[in-house]
Amino acid sequence: MRPTPEERSLHKEKIMDYLNFDRKGPKRHCNKTLTSDGKKFSVHDCILGAASDYFKTMFSVEMKEKYDEVVSVKNVPPERLENVLEFIYSGDIEVTEENMLEVLEDSEYTQIEGLKSFCNRFILQVVSADNCLKLRAYAQRYNLGDVLDKTDQSIKENFASVMKHKDFMQLDVGDMTNIIKQRNKDQEEAVFTGIVQWINYNPSQREELFVNLFSQIDLSSMSSGFLAEVSTESLVRSNLVCANMLVDNLVKSSRQPTAGRSPLSEPASSQSNIAAPHEIKEEFVVVGGDGSDRDCVKYDVTTKQHQHLPKLNKPRCYFTSVKVGDKLYAFGGHDKAAIKSCEMLSLATNGRWKMLGKMLEARCNHASAVIGNNIYVTGGKNNNDNYLSSCEVYNLNRNKWSRIHGMIKKRAAHGMCSIRNSLYCVGGRSDKSCEHLDVRSGKWNLIPPMNHEATDGLSCVTLNGKIYVTGGWSSSSRHECYDPAARKCTTLSPLNTGRAYHGACVMNGKIYVVGGWGSGIEILSSVEVYDPTENSWTHLFDLEKPVWNHTLVALYTTVDDNGHQ
Template sequence: MQFANTIPRTDLQLEMCHAKDVLQNMSIFCQRKLFTDVVLRVERREFHCHRAILSANSIYFWTMFCTGLQESQQGIVDLKGVSADTMDCVLDHMYGGRLSIHEDNVQDLLEAADLFQMLGLRNRCEKFLEEHLDPCNCLGILSFANSFSIPALSEKSRQFLRESFTEVIQHEEFLQLPKAELLDHLSSDLLAVAREETVFESVMSWVRHDAGARKGALRELLELVRIPLLDPIYFVEKVEADELIVSSKECLPLLQEARKYHIFGSEITTPRTRPRKFADVAEVIVVVGGCDRKGWGTLPFMERYQPATGQWTQLAKTPDYSKTQFAVCILKNDIFLSGGHLYTKDVWMYNSVLNVWLRVAHLNKGRWRHKMVALQGKVQTYNQRKDEWTFSSSTPFAQRCINAVSLNDLIYVMGGLVECIYQYDPRQDLWSILTRTPGPLENSGLTVCNGMLYILGGKDALAEGTDQVLCVDPTSSNLSHVSNMPRCVSYHGCVTIHQRVK
């Protein structure tokens, strides 16, 4: 006996074919009203169905027919909350897995899936919406997903909005956003905008769409725009000259903050001076010079570390790099380096735009192992409004080779032989421990970048330089190892500046 050559089917394939055949037969029975035992009446249309098929597909119908409810004894069941056309599609799905989803019916089908508790139908509708996200509809889909508590679709819609923000704001849906939702979107660091001017213009477009009703929200909205990061010329021509903004006294502090930032640079630190993650300008950490692992040789290198990408980039080498134990600080986004071993008077300025070092006026007196900060646009050693020194709480440590930075009106101190990071609150004159470090780190780098504390290099318990980069979240006190430097280093400068990275 000879058999034709055929591809053998697996048991699973045979089972699937069998199930498909059964469903097709049940669909034919339904169409011809054979063996049906219940009629669903929707908008005066009658659908002859099988209770078993309905119950097998839907928890709603299983509960209706299998738990002794009144409908289980009725031949005709009236359904509310669903249209006849939608019910037709739902039954096609129940009886044969057939489903035609398109933009005009997906919302109705999802509502029906929610009503009838049909997880499979719901999942197919969610997948359709995810695959058809577009700049013109993502806000509507986001609102719909929130209404029906669909977390996955909601998050994908938010992500699409962030990634396509420049295109989304061109559509009518954006102008119809409720204020609360707009505030939520503007607060995100993940808006994929190269320049903050895009965010500012989106806010002004939204306000002007109904200026009479919305101008009262202007201050609240502009607080979420990184106004200090706007181009200075754009700020003068488009922001300071805008009649809606100028007429709002509530907006004046925001304009003053931006003016100060344009004058004093990174000395002014607020949530609005921190670039968004995808901006073409980012906060980056710059490591300047220092000593090698054993502390015997000096290093000429200056390198930029971008926390968002973990990338290290070489910058212009430090001038006269035979010096160590100098001081560095930031002024108007440029780096100043002063002094160094042994009592050097030299002061150099690194232009962060041109990537060059320039010699500037020297110190009146040579210094080394000193510190330098910028205050009100100057490099200074002391300047108090009252021209006086006052005592505060004593530090809970007595160490050399320590570092300090400020963030959100708090001061953080670490280094020396201390194995923890201290936090000082000037308002309460109170010291506390933020977190502990893996060990002592003398002469390390400490800086603030993107609202986090970064510790770079330094001498460990064996008095050898390290290459580790640690990150501390001041809100949670969590400390983690995030990167390694190109080489072990100590006695180096460490600052944060804004630079174009794209």
């Protein structure tokens, strides 16, 4: 005879009740103390390890915390830590609409699957048109597949009202594209309005994306009155591609009139002056580099032709650069020593590079990424050859640098990119770890490491919400992809030519890598391109000369058949 399931359950409950009482009261059997913002919590490490993979790792592998009696939990405030501990010991917790995202974050941080599953079930019950965009972002970040499905359905059914929320304006282009693809086809007019509002929220960074979003709209389903409004929109009128699409639709409408809708009053032939035949010109710019430290050269990937742009004011290698709108920015680097100086080139005028406010700290081998009107810079090395964990942010509107919370790890020659409101730092010299910062909360968290060994001189880019990492000093042919939603890293087809300290960028859904130090004792001039639909690399052409320790920035230019931009 054996105890019944009810008796066994009661036995377990009695033990846990006693241990929960012990941690709150006499503490006779507690062997660890957790601290958060000065508040102390007595615990039993075996109980925490049984419930949480985070604590299991902390107390079982050779980490400092395994031997410390007092352990600091930095990223969970004390009142939230108490809720987590109560769930671990009793299985009880109160989740509300007000605290559900905090509980979800804590469950992810402490790696308690039972708590995360409970949050998932609660969130499914409260998805609405008012919160679906915000919850969708959390569903992607924490890999909540059923929540993602439900939020997508809510967006699809309520697009006109969803686009009025402030969260809509914070979407990145990947999410914006996915949401547009999921719409009901009777919402084209609302979709156009939403796209225009989204572009105008941050025109300096988004205006060049308009043509790709506009091309996904079915103009033929719009009323003639609304098409007249579309024809007056400056984003359409100033873009040859979009204007041509509108004209093409008007031509089709004039040939196949539909009841209740007529083309605009003028025939297509008289409107042909709106736009001439066009194409999208795919170009990138190679900036600086060892031996080319003031050069700035633009390459057309179709014609393989190049054009020299104005030279940098300061020689730069081991630096970083970004493009925001029609402006190129270059930050720091090495010119006999690590430097603080920064400069900007307007691509619209192609005048001289203009010096900007200096960084707060001299850096080389650092990394950068853009979110909104802010450019973030992380890590690197200083003039004492020390690796840095410090970070700072440059506000484009104020031309001013400010410090932000430093990384968990010191990093140099690492990769960095942004997705939505998050920064991701990848690898670096002697470290394969990766970490993530939500700029709204200011908290850095470690995320799963790369598959390949630690390496410096790698490059990383984002494509369709995923992070692609290429090359590096000790893994020069490596190519892997990290999915933030699934928290999983996948090894992909290797580079044709191994390289480190190269440049990488994304254009038209493909990844380009340029130059770098080859796996032999050589500097590379080769350009190769990766097609994610084929998982294959193709050699494209060679630069005018080899280059490494440079930066690479993608450009998008619309031209007509006469070559006019």
